[in-house]
Amino acid sequence: MSIEFSTDGAVATVTLNRPEKKNAMLLAMRDALADVCERINDTPSIRAVVLAGAGADFCAGADIGEMGMGGLNGSFYRARHMHKVIRAVARVHKPVICATRGVAVGMGFSIALAADVIVASETTRFSQIQRKIALPPDAGGVWFLIRYLGLARAKDLVFSARMVSAQEALALGLVARVVPDGRLMDEAQALAREYAAAPTIALGMAKRMFDVAPTLTLDEFMDLEGSMVPLAVQADDFKEGTLAFKEKRPAQFTGH
Numbered sequence: 001m002s003i004e005f006s007t008d009g010a011v012a013t014v015t016l017n018r019p020e021k022k023n024a025m026l027l028a029m030r031d032a033l034a035d036v037c038e039r040i041n042d043t044p045s046i047r048a049v050v051l052a053g054a055g056a057d058f059c060a061g062a063d064i065g066e067m068g069m070g071g072l073n074g075s076f077y078r079a080r081h082m083h084k085v086i087r088a089v090a091r092v093h094k095p096v097i098c099a100t101r102g103v104a105v106g107m108g109f110s111i112a113l114a115a116d117v118i119v120a121s122e123t124t125r126f127s128q129i130q131r132k133i134a135l136p137p138d139a140g141g142v143w144f145l146i147r148y149l150g151l152a153r154a155k156d157l158v159f160s161a162r163m164v165s166a167q168e169a170l171a172l173g174l175v176a177r178v179v180p181d182g183r184l185m186d187e188a189q190a191l192a193r194e195y196a197a198a199p200t201i202a203l204g205m206a207k208r209m210f211d212v213a214p215t216l217t218l219d220e221f222m223d224l225e226g227s228m229v230p231l232a233v234q235a236d237d238f239k240e241g242t243l244a245f246k247e248k249r250p251a252q253f254t255g256h
Contacts, residue, residue, distance in 0.1 A: 003032040004054070005039075010047040010196035010255070011189065012040055019055025024063040025107055030081045034088035041093050047255050048196035049096045050188045051089070051115055058100040059108025061129065062138070079138065082107060086140050089114040090211075093204040095195040099188035100166075101181055105129040110139035113148065116207065118175040119191060121184040124166040126174065131161040147214060148174055199237035200255035205229075 004015040014036055016023040025033075040046050053059050062082065089096065089111055098112040101121035106129050112118050128137050128145065137145075137158055145154035149172060157164065166178045179187045195203065205228045213221055232238055236256040244251035 002026065002029040003036055005036050007046060008189075009193075010045060011050065011192045012043075012046045012048070013050045013052065013189075014040075015052050015054050016059055017054040019053070019057070021063065022057040022060035022103055023053040023055070023108070024060040025082075025085070025111075026063050027066060027078065027081050030085040034085045037085075037088035037092050041091070044255060047094055047198075047200045048192040049092060049094060050099055050185075050192045051096055051111070052099040052185065052188065053101070053108075055102075056123075057102030058098075058104040058124070059111060060103050061106025061108045064133070067133075082139050086110055086114050093207065094200060095192070095198075095203055095207075097188050097192050097195070099184050100124045100126075100175075101184055103127075105163075106137075106141075107139040110141045110144060113144035113174070114140070117191065118169075119184065119188045120166040120169060120175040120178050121181040122166050122178055123181050124169070124175075124178075126164040126169055127161060128158045129161050131158070148172070197253060199232075199235070199241065199251075199253045201235045201237060202232050205232060 002016070002018050004017045006013050014033070016025070016029065016033070018024065018026070018029065040049055062078070066078065095117070096115040098115035098118045100112055100118060101123050103125055104112050105125070105127040109126050109128060128141050130137050142154065142158065145157060149157070153172065164172070164174070166175065169175045170178050177187070209225065209228070212224065216224070237253045240253060241251045
């Protein structure tokens with residue numbers, strides 16, 4: 001299988017599994033990853049996700065062997081499938097931790113940015129590499145980079161197509177932490193377990209707030225917040241959280 005899926009308690013692990021091609025994304029892999037994301041959304045027992053790549057690399061982007069086939073219609077078809085998978089990763093309602101090592105370039109870079117948190121191995125190299133094959137960025141790359149970096153630094157990465165080391169990515173705010181290669185999955189899984197023990201509904205609402213905040217006025221954002229918070233108050237986890245606070249004990253959230 002080109003996309004592997006497993007669960008351990010409340011944590012799902014999704015692995016791009018084409019290591020002999022640096023996990024370059026075939027059309028079938030895009031569909032499979034989008035389907036897995038939908039499955040995760042429809043499974044309440046899953047409360048956090050680790051997204052990783054098999055082997056020495058996270059993802060070398062779209063498979064170049066499928067590019068250019070089928071004329072203009074074929075190109076539009078592949079773009080739709082590319083956008084489908086980026087939307088699917090971004091729309092997972094639970095926290096998604098992307099564990100990267102080796103290359104995370106082009107579409108692979110965008111998949112990582114569509115997650116909530118990137119934990120990068122010290123071997124990771126990021127790039128909006130499309131310029132090198134005479135293409136503009138795809139897979140939402142410009143949109144993500146502007147949100148993370150602002151206009152000037154985003155343009156620098158796109159126009160230069162240069163590789164960004166894990167440490168530079170950390171300094172730029174693209175990744176949350178950098179860890180030794182041998183500790184990558186342990187660190188990502190530990191973070192996922194921490195998130196999985198959190199109030200899932202509240203984190204899902206926070207994700208939505210982060211998604212829309214940059215495009216809203218303060219009044220518009222307050223309207224959204226004012227509808228979400230009263231709903232969260234009705235959740236079982238809110239009752240447990242407030243009771244645990246009063247009893248001075250750790251809360252035991254269930255995701256309900």
